[in-house]
Amino acid sequence: MAKLLELIDFHYYYGNIHSVKGINMHVEEGEMVTLIGANGAGKTTTLQSISGLTKRKGIQGRILFNGKEIQTYPGSKVAGLGIAQALEGRHIFSKLTVDENLRMGAYLRKDTKNIKDDIDSVYKRFPRLLERRNQLGGTLSGGEQQMLAIGRCLLSRPKLMLLDEPSLGLAPLIVKEIFIAINEINREGTTVLFVEQNSKIALSTAHRGYVMQTGEIVMSDTCKNLMENTEVKKAYLGV
Amino acid sequence: MFKILLINGLIIGGVYGLIALGYSLIYRASGLMSFAQGDMITLGAYLGLTFYSILRLPFFLSFILTFACAFIVGVLLEKGVIRALLNKSVLPIYIVLATIAISYIIQNATQALFGTTTLRFPQVFSTATLTISGITAQTEAFACLVISLALMFLLHLFMTKTKFGTAMRSAAMDPLAAESCGINTSMSTGITWALAAAIASIAGMLLGPMYGVYTTLGSVVGRKGFAGAVVGGYGNMYGAMVGGIILGLVETFVAGYWTGTYKNLIAYAILILFLFVKPTGIFNEKAIQDV
Numbered sequence: 001m002a003k004l005l006e007l008i009d010f011h012y013y014y015g016n017i018h019s020v021k022g023i024n025m026h027v028e029e030g031e032m033v034t035l036i037g038a039n040g041a042g043k044t045t046t047l048q049s050i051s052g053l054t055k056r057k058g059i060q061g062r063i064l065f066n067g068k069e070i071q072t073y074p075g076s077k078v079a080g081l082g083i084a085q086a087l088e089g090r091h092i093f094s095k096l097t098v099d100e101n102l103r104m105g106a107y108l109r110k111d112t113k114n115i116k117d118d119i120d121s122v123y124k125r126f127p128r129l130l131e132r133r134n135q136l137g138g139t140l141s142g143g144e145q146q147m148l149a150i151g152r153c154l155l156s157r158p159k160l161m162l163l164d165e166p167s168l169g170l171a172p173l174i175v176k177e178i179f180i181a182i183n184e185i186n187r188e189g190t191t192v193l194f195v196e197q198n199s200k201i202a203l204s205t206a207h208r209g210y211v212m213q214t215g216e217i218v219m220s221d222t223c224k225n226l227m228e229n230t231e232v233k234k235a236y237l238g239v
Numbered sequence: 240m241f242k243i244l245l246i247n248g249l250i251i252g253g254v255y256g257l258i259a260l261g262y263s264l265i266y267r268a269s270g271l272m273s274f275a276q277g278d279m280i281t282l283g284a285y286l287g288l289t290f291y292s293i294l295r296l297p298f299f300l301s302f303i304l305t306f307a308c309a310f311i312v313g314v315l316l317e318k319g320v321i322r323a324l325l326n327k328s329v330l331p332i333y334i335v336l337a338t339i340a341i342s343y344i345i346q347n348a349t350q351a352l353f354g355t356t357t358l359r360f361p362q363v364f365s366t367a368t369l370t371i372s373g374i375t376a377q378t379e380a381f382a383c384l385v386i387s388l389a390l391m392f393l394l395h396l397f398m399t400k401t402k403f404g405t406a407m408r409s410a411a412m413d414p415l416a417a418e419s420c421g422i423n424t425s426m427s428t429g430i431t432w433a434l435a436a437a438i439a440s441i442a443g444m445l446l447g448p449m450y451g452v453y454t455t456l457g458s459v460v461g462r463k464g465f466a467g468a469v470v471g472g473y474g475n476m477y478g479a480m481v482g483g484i485i486l487g488l489v490e491t492f493v494a495g496y497w498t499g500t501y502k503n504l505i506a507y508a509i510l511i512l513f514l515f516v517k518p519t520g521i522f523n524e525k526a527i528q529d530v
């Protein structure tokens with residue numbers, strides 16, 4: 001299978017702080033990959049660097065998407081390549097309605113007439129959003145906002161979907177629902193890379209995983225193997 | 240008497256509302272206050288005067304050209320000064336101070352070009368005065384009210400009903416999320432400043448025939464617009480319109496029923512009062528806590 005995304009000796013600097021220290025990772029087409037690790041390990045920095053949301057001058061190394069270097073692209077240009085991101089903390093447009101939020105996800109699309117169908121399919125996937133379609137984003141519950149954030153990504157018809165902490169602050173039942181949806185989206189053909197602190201659900205959903213620790217990748221393997229690894233068990237699964 | 244004051248208050252209030260809109264748009268998009276905003280009014284008045292009176296172009300064309308020129312000035316101000324400073328990670332207060340410098344530069348430049356005397360903006364309509372339901376006023380004054388309200392309505396339509404307007408609001412609400420949706424937030428902010436400048440320039444062109452054109456026209460009237468924006472809820476588009484109109488009405492009624500000497504004092508007393516009692520303004524915009 002072809003590598004859709006590849007990071008080669010990727011570093012990130014916030015001024016003098018060396019926060020990501022030369023990592024190598026890749027995501028193959030159709031795969032679902034997770035990046036786990038403790039708070040402050042550099043997961044969000046890595047994800048936001050891929051999507052062009054970090055300051056570009058902090059980057060060293062290369063980020064390849066479909067074989068093309070994208071580490072100098074601003075976020076709006078990366079979005080145009082087919083990379084969508086559901087940000088940590090969901091970042092719903094609080095004063096736009098659910099419907100308007102979804103439409104903003106389709107901002108770059110030219111095929112106006114298909115957008116309506118895609119919105120309907122998001123409502124089919126998350127019926128709770130349909131009930132709230134005319135409500136302002138800021139009035140939704142955390143779980144509904146996460147569904148909306150994922151729906152907004154889907155509206156761009158992405159090749160690669162990045163998710164940052166999709167379980168953050170949500171009740172266990174909702175987390176389960178969200179991960180079932182992520183699994184479905186991947187099976188329908190969208191490549192997924194997600195960052196997660198809830199290692200248990202991350203490793204039981206994804207195909208492969210990378211473990212990040214203070215700016216470095218310390219382990220990478222299939223999720224099945226990682227779950228059986230004694231170190232991972234002790235440090236991340238609390239077994 | 241009441242009806243006359245009401246109309247006059249609405250006329251000047253409409254202009255304040257336009258100016259207030261500019262302040263609020265800029266605050267929403269960049270989290271900043273621009274002291275040069277008032278000078279965009281001056282610039283508009285002189286541009287209008289140049290196109291209409293000196294170059295003798297038709298009024299409507301002068302109107303469009305003034306709008307377009309101020310729009311470009313707004314983009315240049317944002318890209319050349321504001322964003323350039325932001326990229327250097329300068330503290331916001333220094334950027335605000337930089338806008339004071341820009342303000343004086345515009346005032347001095349217009350003074351150098353047009354002199355210190357107040358210039359008369361020639362009559363636009365062939366009939367000097369118009370009487371509508373018993374109220375007689377300068378025809379330009381009525382036009383001013385109509386144009387102000389129409390501009391506010393158009394801006395409302397643009398910001399809420401068009402894809403690009405909604406994207407601009409999104410970029411102001413959450414730049415990170417907007418960027419990830421493919422919205423060029425840097426361009427969107429530039430266009431917001433440009434719109435603020437263009438709307439202020441129209442206010443200047445509307446004030447010209449009533450007040451005359453002079454270099455500090457904008458800084459005087461601009462302060463009123465700013466007060467209107469605060470009263471309405473700083474950063475709220477609709478608050479700005481309503482706040483501006485309220486300020487115009489209060490000012491006119493104070494001058495009409497009491498004394499013209501205190502009309503400015505009362506206007507700013509209201510500003511202070513709002514800051515103490517209801518800093519979020521009429522539209523409850525939480526400007527102070529907003530990140």
